[in-house]
Amino acid sequence: MPLITYRKALNEAFSEELTRDDSVFLMGEEVAEYNGAYKVTEGLWERFGSKRVIDTPISEAAFLGLGVGAAMMGLRPVVELMFWSFAYVGFDQIINNAGCVRYMSGGLINVPMVIRGPANGGTSVGATHSHTPENLIANTPGLKVVCPATPYDAKGLMIASIRDNDTVCFMENTLLYGNTGEVPEGSYTIPLGVADIKRLGTDISFIAYGRAVLTALEAAEILQAEHGISAEVIDLRSIRPLDEETLLTSVAKTHRVLLIDENKPFCGVSAQIAAMIAEKAFDELDAPILRVTALDAPAIYSMPLEKLQLPTPERIISKALTLF
Amino acid sequence: MITTTPDSKEVAQAPINLAFTSEQKIAALREMLRIRRFEQQALKFYNQGKMGGFLHLYIGQESVAVAAASLMNGHDEMITAYRDHGHALAVGMSMEECMAELFGKATGCSKGKGGSMHFFAPDKHYWGGHGIVAGQVPLGLGLAFALKYKQIPGCALCFLGDGAVNQGVVAESLNLASLWDLPIVFIIENNGYSMGTSLERSSAIDNCLAERAAGFNMKWSVVNGSHFYELRATLHTSMEEARTTLRPVLLEIKTYRYYGHSIADANHKKYRTAEEIEQYKENHDPISCWQHQLLEEKILTESMLESIDGAAKEEAAASVIFAEASPWPEPESIFTDIYYEVDQASEAGRTGVHFFSDSR
Ligand SMILES: Cc1ncc(C[n+]2csc(CCOP(=O)(O)OP(=O)(O)O)c2C)c(N)n1
Ligand SMILES: [Mg+2]
Numbered sequence: 001m002p003l004i005t006y007r008k009a010l011n012e013a014f015s016e017e018l019t020r021d022d023s024v025f026l027m028g029e030e031v032a033e034y035n036g037a038y039k040v041t042e043g044l045w046e047r048f049g050s051k052r053v054i055d056t057p058i059s060e061a062a063f064l065g066l067g068v069g070a071a072m073m074g075l076r077p078v079v080e081l082m083f084w085s086f087a088y089v090g091f092d093q094i095i096n097n098a099g100c101v102r103y104m105s106g107g108l109i110n111v112p113m114v115i116r117g118p119a120n121g122g123t124s125v126g127a128t129h130s131h132t133p134e135n136l137i138a139n140t141p142g143l144k145v146v147c148p149a150t151p152y153d154a155k156g157l158m159i160a161s162i163r164d165n166d167t168v169c170f171m172e173n174t175l176l177y178g179n180t181g182e183v184p185e186g187s188y189t190i191p192l193g194v195a196d197i198k199r200l201g202t203d204i205s206f207i208a209y210g211r212a213v214l215t216a217l218e219a220a221e222i223l224q225a226e227h228g229i230s231a232e233v234i235d236l237r238s239i240r241p242l243d244e245e246t247l248l249t250s251v252a253k254t255h256r257v258l259l260i261d262e263n264k265p266f267c268g269v270s271a272q273i274a275a276m277i278a279e280k281a282f283d284e285l286d287a288p289i290l291r292v293t294a295l296d297a298p299a300i301y302s303m304p305l306e307k308l309q310l311p312t313p314e315r316i317i318s319k320a321l322t323l324f
Numbered sequence: 325m326i327t328t329t330p331d332s333k334e335v336a337q338a339p340i341n342l343a344f345t346s347e348q349k350i351a352a353l354r355e356m357l358r359i360r361r362f363e364q365q366a367l368k369f370y371n372q373g374k375m376g377g378f379l380h381l382y383i384g385q386e387s388v389a390v391a392a393a394s395l396m397n398g399h400d401e402m403i404t405a406y407r408d409h410g411h412a413l414a415v416g417m418s419m420e421e422c423m424a425e426l427f428g429k430a431t432g433c434s435k436g437k438g439g440s441m442h443f444f445a446p447d448k449h450y451w452g453g454h455g456i457v458a459g460q461v462p463l464g465l466g467l468a469f470a471l472k473y474k475q476i477p478g479c480a481l482c483f484l485g486d487g488a489v490n491q492g493v494v495a496e497s498l499n500l501a502s503l504w505d506l507p508i509v510f511i512i513e514n515n516g517y518s519m520g521t522s523l524e525r526s527s528a529i530d531n532c533l534a535e536r537a538a539g540f541n542m543k544w545s546v547v548n549g550s551h552f553y554e555l556r557a558t559l560h561t562s563m564e565e566a567r568t569t570l571r572p573v574l575l576e577i578k579t580y581r582y583y584g585h586s587i588a589d590a591n592h593k594k595y596r597t598a599e600e601i602e603q604y605k606e607n608h609d610p611i612s613c614w615q616h617q618l619l620e621e622k623i624l625t626e627s628m629l630e631s632i633d634g635a636a637k638e639e640a641a642a643s644v645i646f647a648e649a650s651p652w653p654e655p656e657s658i659f660t661d662i663y664y665e666v667d668q669a670s671e672a673g674r675t676g677v678h679f680f681s682d683s684r
Contacts, residue, residue, distance in 0.1 A: 057500065057503065059497075059499065059500060061492065062497045062499075062500050063500065064462070065459070065463050065466060066462050066465040066466040066469055066500065067466060068463055068466055069403075069451070069463035069466015069468075069470065072446070072451060072463070072467070073401070074470070075473060075474075092493075093459070093462060093493075096455075096459055097463060101444075101452070102661055102662065103661050103662055104434055104438035104439075105438060105442065105444035106432070106433065106436075106437050106438065106661055107435070107660065107661030107664075107667060108434070108445070109451075112664075141662050141663075141678075142663065144663075160672075164672055165664040165665055166663045191671070191675045191676075192675065193675040194675060194676065240678070241675065241676030241678045242676055243677070244677045276680070
């Protein structure tokens with residue numbers, strides 16, 4: 001299998017889908033002639049032309065809403081947000097329109113759209129550019145949220161998201177774009193709502209998604225080597241729908257849970273999962289459910305301090321050790 | 325301020341109005357009357373506590389939606405805000421499904437999930453019914469974008485209020501429509517007020533709202549909403565412009581609502597005078613004006629008018645009986661119509677947990 005970057009894996013997903021289905025088009029700021037602010041859409045404008053790969057003015061509310069309207073009419077827009085942080089100026093279109101129009105029309109309408117872009121901290125761009133709105137979006141029934149950690153998952157989940165007939169909010173990570181991994185050529189899908197066990201273990205379940213999966217894997221290796229503790233690492237991949245079964249099966253095996261989350265702690269994704277495990281698997285637990293999340297402050301600019309804000313292997317290990 | 329002069333001979337002689345048959349003229353009157361009688365029934369039962377939420381009446385503005393709907397070519401798409409009953413009936417939705425929606429019943433057009441502000445009928449090219457002021461405007465862009473993308477010879481009709489014009493997304497949308505040559509007609513229904521705020525207190529303008537379009541290199545005009553021929557002539561020209569040249573147009577239609585912003589608006593005689601309301605009813609009522617026109621043209625007789633109006637009243641009363649007799653939605657329906665894939669029980673819909681309520 002070819003080794004390609006996360007960025008290239010997404011690019012391949014777009015080119016597969018643009019080729020397969022005429023109703024798919026890409027739209028966003030700088031996605032076409034400039035090749036994408038993070039080069040995720042590189043070369044696609046040259047290949048598919050201005051009808052299918054479209055540069056927009058800086059008008060998030062208008063082009064997100066345009067995407068919703070076009071999707072109601074049966075097109076399949078893939079709308080790029082240069083940063084998910086910029087979604088906040090177009091939030092009405094995502095939540096009220098993409099998220100609610102099916103319900104309020106009694107099921108007469110559906111919105112097969114993908115809204116995508118990076119949603120991560122850790123790059124010293126300050127608080128306004130470092131939001132991780134997966135919990136906010138997943139709080140709206142009607143929307144789906146996907147956060148891939150690896151190139152393989154990114155491509156398969158993107159193709160599945162484009163083919164999905166509901167709105168999928170696809171959250172990437174600028175720190176992952178350059179990571180490489182084995183990715184099959186051609187088309188394949190990874191269903192939404194299926195978690196992936198990235199590392200088998202017996203003593204504790206690490207539950208994570210996005211870049212936190214890689215941090216959790218690193219911590220798991222150290223924990224094994226230095227403490228003889230075997231951690232299972234589960235990658236949610238999709239936040240909503242959620243693969244509860246895989247999580248509960250792992251908890252029933254390890255009896256200990258640590259959630260690792262680059263989201264903020266208050267009503268974050270890990271809070272939802274902790275509640276779910278407490279509700280459904282309390283009797284399986286030999287220790288309290290604990291979390292390692294982003295520190296509960298706006299993302300700081302200063303480089304060494306920002307590194308402390310996101311989960312680190314050290315924080316994961318010391319938290320994990322308190323559970324034994 | 326709306327002028328009291330009748331429709332000019334000139335607009336009545338516009339080709340689109342010459343092609344408007346006597347039957348169609350009567351049909352337009354019938355539509356306006358149906359809207360008014362429907363809403364009067366709705367008001368009565370709203371006041372009896374049979375409906376929830378808000379009820380924004382279109383009474384006084386009926387000509388606008390009816391004129392626009394009378395020009396739709398089977399490819400055109402319509403979208404509006406929450407004052408949406410008139411548009412819904414004008415595109416052909418039934419009084420029964422609309423009334424049942426107001427009553428929150430399972431037989432409502434949105435199965436009781438949307439209410440007064442959220443009527444939809446995609447099969448009739450009607451995309452709602454939107455409760456967030458100006459939230460529908462970029463959706464209208466999307467309708468126009470899709471028409472152009474699929475090379476369908478239609479245009480999008482995107483309605484908004486005079487208050488909505490001051491939302492940022494409207495400026496974004498006007499720019500995009502013009503920049504991308506989208507076939508869309510923006511129709512500002514200027515009824516002079518956004519809730520209790522008069523146009524003067526909400527909008528910085530020179531002469532009118534529509535001229536803001538000039539800054540986006542877009543054609544615009546202002547139309548008297550009491551003049552049905554003028555409305556049709558201008559709408560037609562604008563829609564043809566959009567369909568054939570793919571250039572957007574912005575229209576401002578001077579109209580007036582007789583009731584409060586919503587029925588919950590107890591203040592509506594404080595921010596405007598009773599005389600002002602009376603003067604509009606007396607001199608500018610779109611239904612009276614059109615009736616008068618058709619009587620003059622000898623297309624309509626008093627007895628025809630009586631029977632058309634009588635039928636509209638009966639239909640409206642029957643829609644209430646239908647709504648009252650209809651069942652409430654089943655509790656299980658709370659969890660349907662959220663995800664398409666779940667509703668279809670497709671593989672995607674059956675994979676993973678979609679809803680997180682504690683089911684125990
Ligand atoms: C974003 C938003 N802000 C405020 C409101 C509350 N609101 C509903 S209608 C309205 C007035 C809008 O007036 P206009 O656009 O002139 O339309 P009209 O009611 O006259 O038809 C307001 C303030 C809302 N629904 N959405
Ligand atoms: Mg108004």
